[in-house]
Amino acid sequence: MRADGVTLGRLMAEAQRGDRRAYAQLLQECAGWLKRFYGRRVPPCQIDDLIQETLMSVHGKRATYDPARPFLPWLAAIARYRWVDQLRRSYRRNEVEIDSDMAALQDDEADVVARMSLDGLLAHLPPAQARAIELVKIEGLSIAEASRATGQSEPLVKVNIHRGLRKLSLIVEQMD
Secondary structure, eight states, X not given: OOOOHHHHHHHHHHHHTTOHHHHXXXXXXXXXXXXXHHHTTSOHHHHHHHHHHHHHHHHHHGGGOOTTSOHHHHHHHHXXXXXXXXXXXXXXXXXXXXXXXXXXXXXXXXXXXXXHHHHHHHTTSOHHHHHHHIIIIISOOOHHHHHHHHTOOHHHHHHHHHHHHHHHHHHHHHHO
């Protein structure tokens, strides 16, 4: 299961305080996120090396993370720098076109910002509503799969989605 930005931030804060288990879990979760991040940007044969380079950078820079700030933008910045370094190495070997890859990076940065905004909105909902929306509307699970994942009945999952979306709509209207 994918950890969200808040969970990753909490794990990093615990790791900064010396919790080795939290640090191991953080690195494992980061590796999954990085695999998805790099999977759209580099050839498959380069992904594992780039993930390792990035995790070493995370390790080296972990003291610079401020637990009061969101974790994913911090991780995305490190990943972006490692990716750009890889692009420079590849460019020198004339392996890739930088222009198309930079456009993909900008798209991913927009995805991170959108996810942070979405997480902020979902935080205004009761946990059952937020989880139902996340599973069905974001992760693409069926109502039946979401029901099994949450332990709620299928009708309750539908009600939670409906009520949660209605509340999100009101929140967004108030923001405008």
